[in-house]
Amino acid sequence: MDNDILKIKGGKPIQGTVSVHGAKNAVSKIMVAALLTEEPCVLHNVSWVVDTDLMMNLIPSLGGTAEKIGGRDVRITAKTLHGMDNQKFQEVVGKSRVPILLCGPLLARHGQALIPALGGCVIGDRPVDFHIAALKKLGAKVEERSDGIYFSAKKLHGAPIRLEYPSVGATEQVLLSATTADGITELSNAAIEPEILDLVEVLNKMGADITLNDRIYTIKGVKSLRGFDHTPIPDRLEVASWACLSAATNGKIFVENANPEHLRAFLEKFEEVGGEFRILDNGISFWRAGSKLKTTNIETDVYPEFATDWQQPFTVLLTLARGESHIHETVYENRFGHANSLNKMGASINLIKECRGTLCRFNNEHFHTAIINGGGKLHGEDIEVPDLRGGFSYVIAAAAADGISTIRNIKLLKRGYEDFVPKLQTLGVDMIS
Numbered sequence: 028m029d030n031d032i033l034k035i036k037g038g039k040p041i042q043g044t045v046s047v048h049g050a051k052n053a054v055s056k057i058m059v060a061a062l063l064t065e066e067p068c069v070l071h072n073v074s075w076v077v078d079t080d081l082m083m084n085l086i087p088s089l090g091g092t093a094e095k096i097g098g099r100d101v102r103i104t105a106k107t108l109h110g111m112d113n114q115k116f117q118e119v120v121g122k123s124r125v126p127i128l129l130c131g132p133l134l135a136r137h138g139q140a141l142i143p144a145l146g147g148c149v150i151g152d153r154p155v156d157f158h159i160a161a162l163k164k165l166g167a168k169v170e171e172r173s174d175g176i177y178f179s180a181k182k183l184h185g186a187p188i189r190l191e192y193p194s195v196g197a198t199e200q201v202l203l204s205a206t207t208a209d210g211i212t213e214l215s216n217a218a219i220e221p222e223i224l225d226l227v228e229v230l231n232k233m234g235a236d237i238t239l240n241d242r243i244y245t246i247k248g249v250k251s252l253r254g255f256d257h258t259p260i261p262d263r264l265e266v267a268s269w270a271c272l273s274a275a276t277n278g279k280i281f282v283e284n285a286n287p288e289h290l291r292a293f294l295e296k297f298e299e300v301g302g303e304f305r306i307l308d309n310g311i312s313f314w315r316a317g318s319k320l321k322t323t324n325i326e327t328d329v330y331p332e333f334a335t336d337w338q339q340p341f342t343v344l345l346t347l348a349r350g351e352s353h354i355h356e357t358v359y360e361n362r363f364g365h366a367n368s369l370n371k372m373g374a375s376i377n378l379i380k381e382c383r384g385t386l387c388r389f390n391n392e393h394f395h396t397a398i399i400n401g402g403g404k405l406h407g408e409d410i411e412v413p414d415l416r417g418g419f420s421y422v423i424a425a426a427a428a429d430g431i432s433t434i435r436n437i438k439l440l441k442r443g444y445e446d447f448v449p450k451l452q453t454l455g456v457d458m459i460s
């Protein structure tokens with residue numbers, strides 16, 4: 028079987044148990060935090076996805092060590108941290124968005140950072156202007172060069188910073204950079220996603236002085252940081268994907284380690300659309316309540332609202348619910364890359380520029396609202412994964428559809444779903460070689 032193609036025969040309820048581990052969007056950032064200290068740092072329950080593999084390769088290229096000390100345990104030691112002008116660093120750095128966050132440790136310990144073009148899913152322009160503006164406020168000099176963005180600073184200093192939008196990455200950038208700056212940084216209009224709070228917990232374990240009050244972080248700079256031992260939060264984005272697979276196929280999936288605290292907005296909508304769940308001590312069980320799914324309307328937004336990374340799997344549920352639903356995507360201007368292929372499979376998704384619900388910052392521009400006329404049957408098709416979450420929505424659609432679907436470019440799914448093919452096998456998804 029071609030490693031990059033998955034053939035799924037759909038039409039049967041998907042049942043069983045899957046486990047989720049350390050959140051991809053927390054683990055990789057915590058690995059960056061480990062570079063702020065010379066002391067060893069230990070992380071448990073790591074998910075082996077592209078971003079964590081990338082950090083395992085990138086840390087040695089910067090002079091540190093990153094070793095697996097057990098199945099899911101990692102020890103990172105950055106006794107020394109040198110520059111990034113070496114071949115190995117250049118090879119791995121452009122495969123993800125995480126390396127922009129290396130500015131904090133590199134500036135603190137090296138006085139400079141050169142960050143080449145970033146990778147990550149194509150779901151909008153994804154500029155880094157908020158990162159640059161914030162680092163300038165902290166005293167960094169920034170130069171856009173042909174080989175990347177060059178940051179330099181003898182020493183960063185605390186400053187009041189207000190983000191234009193509660194960006195996850197820009198919030199993390201400030202947390203990682205201001206922690207060892209001189210003086211106090213007050214970061215307002217910041218993001219408060221659970222993965223960021225996990226990073227804050229790690230930084231505080233390391234000796235940082237960070238408090239949060241109503242989207243305002245107060246970061247009192249400290250002279251140095253120590254090592255940590257930490258178990259990151261489970262991946263709430265992956266949990267929602269498995270939940271949608273259960274409801275779309277009228278099956279039942281127990282997601283071991285799922286934490287309901289991080290999933291409130293999702294669980295509310297899941298119930299509204301006709302899903303059911305039971306919270307147990309060690310996870311959450313998901314299934315469909317009645318024979319039919321129901322319509323609903325969704326607006327994605329920053330935490331604690333409905334996450335942008337939940338909307339693609341959820342789109343499939345809405346294509347199966349009879350009647351009209353809409354999804355207003357307010358985080359990324361171009362995050363409906365999955366709509367065309369779902370339409371090819373029999374869905375009716377119409378993308379419009381108009382905001383629905385609230386007028387968002389996209390201001391009736393960009394095709395960022397999906398009008399879904401659901402209730403028809405899905406059928407197998409030959410489709411190509413556009414991005415990570417869109418890709419999982421295809422797996423769900425293929426499992427719910429009549430006939431066989433050929434899903435191409437499945438390597439993109441490895442960015443966020445560890446061992447997803449074995450997991451699908453465990454759940455009894457019919458995969459054809």
Ligand code: EPU
Binds near residue numbers: 124196264336358416
């Ligand atoms: N933005 C700017 N300028 C900036 C930074 C962001 O305009 O300097 C815009 C973005 O273009 C986007 C919005 O602000 O329209 C939000 O972006 P944010 O910075 O919050 O996203 P991110 O840090 O790049 C992380 C996750 C994404 C997740 C978003 C939103 C990682 C590695 N990625 O991205 O995860 O969708 O936050 O919660 O943490 C995924 O897991 O599939 C994924 C894409």
